[in-house]
Amino acid sequence: MKALRKIAALLFCAASFALPEAPKDSCISCHLELEGEQSKPAKVFDSDVHRQAGLGCADCHGGDPKDNSMNAMSPAKGFRGAPKKTQVPEFCARCHSDIAYMHRFNPKMRADQLSQYLTSVHGKRLKQGDTKVAACVDCHGVHDMLPASDTRSPVNPMNVAATCGHCHADPNHMKGYNIPTDQVEKYGKSVHAEILAQGDTSAPTCTTCHGNHGATPPGVNSVANVCGTCHVFFAQLFEKSPHGPAFAQMGLPGCVQCHSNHEIVKPSDDWVGVGPNSVCITCHSAGDKGNAAAQKMAGDIAKLKTFEGRAEEILSSAERSGMEVSGPKVELTSAHETLIKARVNVHTFNDAEVQKLTDQGVEISQKAYQAGVASLRERDVRRKGLGVSLIFIVLAITGLYLKIRQTETRHNA
Numbered sequence: 001m002k003a004l005r006k007i008a009a010l011l012f013c014a015a016s017f018a019l020p021e022a023p024k025d026s027c028i029s030c031h032l033e034l035e036g037e038q039s040k041p042a043k044v045f046d047s048d049v050h051r052q053a054g055l056g057c058a059d060c061h062g063g064d065p066k067d068n069s070m071n072a073m074s075p076a077k078g079f080r081g082a083p084k085k086t087q088v089p090e091f092c093a094r095c096h097s098d099i100a101y102m103h104r105f106n107p108k109m110r111a112d113q114l115s116q117y118l119t120s121v122h123g124k125r126l127k128q129g130d131t132k133v134a135a136c137v138d139c140h141g142v143h144d145m146l147p148a149s150d151t152r153s154p155v156n157p158m159n160v161a162a163t164c165g166h167c168h169a170d171p172n173h174m175k176g177y178n179i180p181t182d183q184v185e186k187y188g189k190s191v192h193a194e195i196l197a198q199g200d201t202s203a204p205t206c207t208t209c210h211g212n213h214g215a216t217p218p219g220v221n222s223v224a225n226v227c228g229t230c231h232v233f234f235a236q237l238f239e240k241s242p243h244g245p246a247f248a249q250m251g252l253p254g255c256v257q258c259h260s261n262h263e264i265v266k267p268s269d270d271w272v273g274v275g276p277n278s279v280c281i282t283c284h285s286a287g288d289k290g291n292a293a294a295q296k297m298a299g300d301i302a303k304l305k306t307f308e309g310r311a312e313e314i315l316s317s318a319e320r321s322g323m324e325v326s327g328p329k330v331e332l333t334s335a336h337e338t339l340i341k342a343r344v345n346v347h348t349f350n351d352a353e354v355q356k357l358t359d360q361g362v363e364i365s366q367k368a369y370q371a372g373v374a375s376l377r378e379r380d381v382r383r384k385g386l387g388v389s390l391i392f393i394v395l396a397i398t399g400l401y402l403k404i405r406q407t408e409t410r411h412n413a
């Protein structure tokens with residue numbers, strides 16, 4: 001009897017070694033046979049990041065994946081079914097908040113998604129029973145979940161705006177909340193979206209500014225301050241400017257006051273000053289110091305552009321007539337650099353700081369202009385020289401011709 005059992009056990013062992021795959025998961029095999037919605041999870045599951053990590057249906061839903069009958073889904077076997085929307089975050093967090101468990105699979109995986117999520121408007125509202133907000137599966141999908149790094153994932157930076165847009169760009173879904181539904185449209189017109197679309201992920205998408213899970217990204221106390229995480233130098237200048245403390249006191253968000261939050265476009269020089277496109281005149285009226293500073297800055301920037309343009313023109317003209325002006329042209333590029341720096345220094349909101357740079361640029365431009373003038377003068381001298389020598393050559397040829405004619409007539413006669 002004992003021997004028989006041993007043989008049976010051995011045979012079983014051999015059989016399982018011979019099998020190319022582990023025994024089929026009963027959840028998958030039965031669900032594949034079902035109709036519609038009940039079969040979909042099993043059909044798409046192969047590509048799921050959890051499947052790739054070796055997990056099965058029962059790791060999330062519970063139950064017994066070795067039982068081929070409906071009993072596989074008996075609560076007695078730990079089956080917990082499909083979670084209601086309000087239960088989803090905790091359903092996922094059973095694993096994702098368990099740092100020891102997660103690190104067995106991936107030592108770099110964070111385990112703070114739920115705790116972060118609970119700080120967001122989404123998390124707070126879901127706790128109050130509002131099921132129109134985003135829970136984990138609204139952003140990540142379910143059953144065919146991909147790692148965020150996969151470009152097909154709905155949370156990959158390339159797809160985030162569209163994912164948020166499913167709700168935030170749908171006025172029907174957002175009815176009753178009294179917030180705009182134009183974020184996706186406006187963001188779509190921004191420099192940031194344009195640069196991201198070129199594949200440059202240093203530009204922000206929705207979650208870079210708003211946080212993936214929490215209310216704000218790490219290291220920022222408010223979304224309004226997020227710009228400074230990338231535009232560090234601008235933020236430093238702004239903080240030290242008269243606007244830094246004044247805006248803080250009035251509770252005005254910094255950069256977005258002039259740049260907006262979503263439709264951030266490429267600024268231009270006519271934003272400074274008092275013209276129709278000026279951002280300064282929304283707060284500063286004629287006669288106050290800010291208005292005067294705006295006019296001064298705009299004037300200085302315009303002056304530098306005029307001088308730079310004039311120098312550029314004369315150097316190009318010299319170059320077209322074959323003169324060597326590469327030296328002064330290189331120098332003129334440093335005048336352009338001072339222009340770029342002056343635009344940054346607008347954020348000191350101190351006209352003297354802008355003037356320091358524009359003065360430098362004007363001086364460089366003037367030198368380059370003088371080099372252009374000198375080079376054109378030299379061209380004229382050379383042209384004159386060429387004219388004189390041409391006259392001599394023509395005279396010589398004519399002389400020679402006459403001489404030949406003279407000899408020929410003498411010869412013929």
Ligand code: HEC
Nearest residue numbers: 026027030057058061062063064065068069070072081082
């Ligand atoms: C013999 C076939 C069969 C097996 C085996 C099976 N299921 Fe099901 N499952 C069904 C059918 C049929 C339904 C839909 C009817 C129902 O809700 O009871 C269903 C429904 C479900 C639901 C939805 C229940 C809900 O709350 O809406 C989940 C989740 C589920 N199965 C997961 C599993 C998991 C996990 C396993 C493996 C441990 C498994 N199933 C094994 C046939 C099966």
Ligand code: HEC
Nearest residue numbers: 027028031038041042045050056057060082083085137142
């Ligand atoms: C990573 C966890 C996870 C895994 C693994 C998983 N599910 Fe689900 N499943 C969920 C969640 C969460 C829901 C609820 C989805 C929702 O609210 O939209 C769900 C819902 C369902 C439903 C209800 C119908 C539906 O689509 O909403 C069925 C049936 C189901 N799962 C079956 C399965 C089967 C079969 C497998 C294995 C092939 C599986 N699930 C693997 C998390 C999981």
Ligand code: HEC
Nearest residue numbers: 049053059060091092095105106136137140146147148149
């Ligand atoms: C049974 C435990 C478990 C449950 C429950 C679970 N996960 Fe996972 N999840 C994992 C493991 C393990 C990985 C793979 C980690 C790895 O290999 O990098 C993973 C990976 C992921 C990833 C990919 C992360 C990345 O970018 O690399 C996402 C997204 C994810 N899970 C979301 C969810 C969501 C949403 C839910 C709830 C619907 C959920 N998980 C439920 C265990 C679980």
Ligand code: HEC
Nearest residue numbers: 089092096110113114117134135136139148155157207212
């Ligand atoms: C509002 C959309 C949104 C919601 C809701 C959401 N996520 Fe994420 N999730 C993201 C984005 C975006 C990323 C990061 C993509 C990247 O790294 O570029 C991410 C990344 C992840 C990762 C990869 C590791 C990490 O932290 O970067 C896991 C795991 C994950 N989420 C799980 C969850 C779980 C669990 C929940 C629910 C508690 C949840 N997510 C809710 C959008 C969301």
Ligand code: HEC
Nearest residue numbers: 121122132133134138163164166167168177179206207210
């Ligand atoms: C399933 C629908 C849904 C998805 C997907 C979704 N949201 Fe939301 N979100 C809402 C709802 C509903 C509110 C609540 C509006 C409110 O309370 O003002 C909200 C609130 C917010 C708020 C707070 C607005 C306020 O009141 O100040 C921000 C910020 C936000 N979502 C950003 C995002 C981002 C970023 C994404 C994409 C990564 C996203 N949401 C995806 C539905 C969604």
Ligand code: HEC
Nearest residue numbers: 161164168179180183184187204205206209223224256261
């Ligand atoms: C460059 C950073 C940045 C990006 C990118 C960004 N936002 Fe915002 N968002 C902000 C700031 C700043 C606010 C205003 C917060 C305040 O006033 O306190 C805001 C406000 C919001 C609000 C509140 C309602 C409103 O319109 O004022 C929602 C909802 C929102 N953003 C969703 C999104 C979505 C969806 C995307 C992607 C399409 C996105 N945001 C991209 C910075 C950003």
Ligand code: HEC
Nearest residue numbers: 191195202203204208226227230255256259261264265266
């Ligand atoms: C994740 C990093 C990041 C964040 C956060 C960010 N930006 Fe940008 N921003 C960029 C990149 C990258 C560019 C394109 C390269 C450049 O011009 O610096 C850019 C371009 C710009 C430009 C256009 C510059 C030009 O010369 O065309 C402006 C204006 C701007 N951002 C303002 C903001 C404001 C205001 C905020 C906050 C509401 C913000 N940015 C948040 C990375 C960021």
Ligand code: HEC
Nearest residue numbers: 227231234235238254255257258267268269271272343346
């Ligand atoms: C009071 C209005 C105002 C505030 C506040 C402001 N900016 Fe500007 N910003 C401007 C103006 C005006 C220009 C255009 C300067 C020019 O082109 O002559 C500009 C230009 C820029 C540029 C493009 C510079 C270039 O090289 O062309 C960036 C980037 C930028 N700002 C970022 C920021 C950031 C980040 C903040 C917050 C720390 C901020 N700005 C706050 C008015 C403002």
Ligand code: HEC
Nearest residue numbers: 242243246257272279280282283284289290293294349350
């Ligand atoms: C959102 C409103 C707002 C905008 C836009 C704005 N400012 Fe101001 N500005 C203020 C406030 C508030 C103060 C501090 C109170 C005061 O002195 O008027 C201030 C102060 C100043 C000061 C210091 C004045 C002093 O008394 O010493 C200067 C200079 C200045 N702004 C220049 C500018 C320029 C240039 C622009 C356009 C590029 C601009 N501001 C755009 C609100 C604004």
